[in-house]
Amino acid sequence: MDALKRTPLYELHQSLGAKMVPFAGYEMPVQYPLGVLKEHLHTREAAGLFDVSHMGQVILRGDDPEAVALALEALVPVSVAGLKEDRQRYALFTNDEGGIEDDLMIANRGDHLFLVVNAACKEADVARLRAGLEPKGVTVEYLEDRALLALQGPGAEAALAALNPAVREMRFMDVATVELAGAEAWVSRSGYTGEDGYEISVPETAAEELARALLDQAGVEPIGLGARDSLRLEAGLCLYGHDIDTTTTPVAASLPWAIQKVRRKGGDREGGFPGAEVVLAEFETGAATARVGLKPEGRAPMREGVALYESDAGGEPVGKVTSGGFGPTVGGPVAMGYVPAALSEPGTRVFGEVRGKRLPVEVVKLPFVTQTYKR
Amino acid sequence: MQMKFTEEHEWLRVEDDVVVVGITNHAAEQLGDVVFVELPDEGATVSKDDEIVVIESVKAASDILAPLDGEIVEVNEAIVEEPAKVNEDPEGDAWFFKMKVEDLSALDDMMDAAAYKDFIG
Known part of the structure; x- marks a missing residue:
């Protein structure tokens, strides 16, 4: 077995008394001394800081941003070309049978697309992206030197705005580049808890300073994977490999909303993604x-x-x-x-x-x- | 009488002619926040090692075994109503059940507090 990897916040987790467990090839904090139950409640009442640096971060670039978007549409059943600049959208990688290979976030950051994929699937996803996009002239850059933090809960806005008030202006699923704790951060107003909040990508060298700056804000507690799971379950959000997998189709998974009309039957860019025939038929016949x-x-x-x-x-x-x-x-x-x-x-x-x-x-x-x- | 302990992380205490059984502080800590407890019926006859209690924490479900042969004479409904009590006072108010046993001498072979402390390391 390969040695477990560590995120840039490993030492911070240790110093905060986290219980570390293996997860998707990483040593991750499952809980802190507060415990899963109180961490969960705290996130819904104030704010929780999560280390999700194990997730995969990928940049797609090409000479023509629209061509990059259209190329990606051959791998996902969502409207990428219709995603406005500084906006993010939920997406799925499908297979030829219409099953789901992974779920991900796609952000339009102007001259490039920024993707966040699941830790357990990231190698397969990068291979899929390279195979599907490089022949079309798209550069696939897998970012191994960035951390990802999530700040979630009703207190998230005030805590992050204390570092940079610009984040107050963001709406759900907006993305922006802002300076946080001296580093260039790529921020989205989104998350995996059902609460208002942000996901923040920063260079790994800046991660600990940013995490400490956020933990210094009133009401912010570190939250482990245990509470992350109960929070997302209450929010009705899928966990890949459990609630969705290669055997579940988007319609069966009750995710038809993830497929915009433009990619469905009769849409301007109908189909053209793996398993389109199966997936689109289910909009009519039901799953x-x-x-x-x-x-x-x-x-x-x-x-x-x-x-x-x-x-x-x-x-x-x-x-x-x-x-x-x-x-x-x-x-x-x-x-x-x-x-x-x-x-x-x-x-x-x-x-x-x-x-x-x-x-x-x-x-x-x-x-x-x-x-x-x-x- | 002093408390006795099992390798299954239960404690036993003799009160009058019944044995009170619960789980140890160490077990409660390891389980994490307890969210569900299912207790045996009062009056049930149980054999040693029967799975008679189900306890679920936020993390997982575990069983608790009958530590001795005997009859369940009382169960602690308070921890069914409020499972969090198990984390608050596992070796006190949050006892699980009381049982009547034929032969109290079986307790003599069980660990005392010092031996249990060594056992959990």
Whole structure:
């Protein structure tokens, strides 16, 4: 096994008393002394600082920015050419079967596109980008010398604005280059918690100083991967490799909104991405299964892998939980998973088998908590 | 009587003629924030090593085994209602169940506080 990699904030995590665990090839902080539950609640009440430097950061460039955008559209089913300058959009890499290879963020930064991809997929994603784009004259630059921080929660704006007030002007999914703690930072107003907040890319040499400057702000606590997971689950956001993977299509994954009309049937730039035939047909026929929110009626958490049944006894499983646990803000168990389309209406009752017992679960609309993005 | 400890990180304390059972401070710390507890039925007859309690933290689910043969005479509903109590006072108010056992001498072989301290290192 390869040695675990460390992010530029490794020593800071250690000094803050983090418990480190292996995650996607990195030694990452799963929690700090505050603990997962309080870190989660703190992020929703004030502000949390996350180290997400394990994620992949990629720049795409070419002589003609529009040609770069169009070239990328051959790999993702979203409108890249329609993404305005200084804006960011959620996207998916699809495969020939219409399955999802990864999910990512694409930002239009004027003369280049800036991508953030999942840590576990980044090598495959860079290979996919090189194979698909280099023959079209696009340069694919994988940035290994930048850190990525996320500052999330209702206190995020005030904390970041203390370092540079320009960030107050940003709206949800805006991107900007601003100076933070003496470094050039690429900031987006986005995140993975359902809260208002920012993701901040900085040179690795500036990461610790910036992190310390943010932790010095009132109300900012360091938050580990444990709370990051419960926060994103309550926010109804997918975790790649769990809630979406190569076997789930965008429509089945309840992500049709990620595919803009211009890429759908009848759109000006219809199809032209891997698996387009399968994916676009599902907009008309519907998918056989759907990703839904699941609210266990009792107190017992239903975790990933719990089989779902139509009735409280007998029969074969009809679906399964893909993410689940305790939602600290909800104050009870929360989950998401896949059920047949016929059982996907909110209010439908299904049963999850936990330790041999079939426990009732209600299909609910996602998210579990109201998103507080600054639109 | 002083507390006794098992390798499963339970503590036992004899009160009158029943044995009170809970989990240790060390176990509670390792589990992290407890969010769900399922206790056995009062009156249930259990055998040593039966999985009689389910405890879930934010991280994972674990079982707690019956430390002895016996009958469950009382369970602590307060920790079912408020699982966070397990993290607050695991060796005090947040006991799990009380059981009646035939033979209290089985406790003699269990670790005392000093031995348990060595055991967890």
